[in-house]
Amino acid sequence: MVASDNFAEFLREQLAPLGRVTMRRMFGKTGVFCDGVMLGMVTENTLYVRVDDHNRAAFQEAASHPPLNYEKQGSSIDLAFWRVPERLFDEPDELVTWARAALAAAHRVAAKRGRATSGRASNPR
Template identity: 30%
Template sequence: MSSQQKTVDYILEQSADAGTMTAKKMFGEYGLYCDGKIMALVCDDQLYVKPTQAGRDYLGEVTDGSPFPGAKPYFLIEGDRWDDADWLAGLVKTTADDLPAPKPKKAKKG
């Protein structure tokens, strides 16, 4: 089952204060980016945040989940937590700040 665009739009809207939020469709699901860093996935209308130590400290009690079979565990963020925009933006910013900058893409040979 794939995620609904309205779910992704809501998460982006709620976490907008974290930075420049974007989403990219990936195999019927979505990758969420904050300031150019992929920091979460939306799969089956559930939010999975990349695990970082800063994110773990922010969350306190963590629920692990796998966004798809064979994936490493992510932090599963329950839907009722999305309604608190300040809290969600804080988690997104904390996580993004703790992740390394994306590697520059190599130029294609033409």
């Protein structure tokens, strides 16, 4: 399920210190982009952010929840997006800190894949 309009607007406001935050529907979910780089996904108004080997230790609190996943040929495939703890929505500065770490991971993933990490904006919703 995609992010509600209210939740999407809340995220854009909260994550504004990172840069231009946009949302785009994809795979039945909502992708969260900053300056064209996908740092997170929302499903059922729950924010999941990009995690990789460099920032995994900082996200151990998020590891208590299963990562975002999808079903493929009868198997569950975990994605590198971990659920943000609910308490962060009451701590805007810490939410931005987590999002900044997720954005750094998203840039590393994009660099590995040979994609530009700036200059390409997504749907400006």
